[in-house]
Amino acid sequence: MNLIATKDISFESAIALTQEFINQLPTLDEDKQEEIVASLVQSANGSRGFFVTYLTHESAIVDNPSIGIIKGLKSAPETVSELLVKNIAMSTAMKITHLRNNDLEMAESSQKVTQRTKKIVELCQLEQVKNKISQMQKTIIDNKGEYREFLLRWGYDDEQKQAILESVQG
Incomplete structure (x- = not known):
């Protein structure tokens, strides 16, 4: 699955992409994390899908966002x-x-x-x-x-x- 979101991503697709992103998080470097998150937050659907999935995820891996995730979020203040x-x-x-x-x-x-x-x-x-x-x-x-x-x-x-x-x- 390509983890880069397009501006016209649907809410449902953003949820699925974020889920896959979280699953792959341990294997992704900071730059790749930033790129993926920045692609998601460039649109309303992508942002909403990211947050609804990331904030409610059952894994503790999301409790401490990486520098890459934070940089990606800061790309759409x-x-x-x-x-x-x-x-x-x-x-x-x-x-x-x-x-x-x-x-x-x-x-x-x-x-x-x-x-x-x-x-x-x-x-x-x-x-x-x-x-x-x-x-x-x-x-x-x-x-x-x-x-x-x-x-x-x-x-x-x-x-x-x-x-x-x-x-x-x-």
Whole structure:
């Protein structure tokens, strides 16, 4: 399987390519990892497919992203930063939903996604992420702003929004 994504990759194909990428990760050098990740994050479908697969993968290999992966992510700072902030928000809110449903396994899984996403944020050090986190905080505090539609679309309640606020702050 060719691990280089095209700009017109489908979401489903991006998931499959990312799965194969993770499987081959131990055998790929940093430059190849960067090339593959950069090809995925050049499009919305590729980026979404990458993150949904990478952040939820059962293998601990994804807990510590390599320099190549980070460089690949940094090649598309706008798209990547948007998805990173939204992933922190969604996984944080879903942890609360799972706890309410007494589904501790899924709550733990959501927490793992939050931790992995925060680690990528920390390693990427993208100014765009800082800006988007600030916009998310402002939207939650003021109940208006850049992320209002996002928060409404997912129907987050006050407890979830407070958790998101705390999660993006620290």
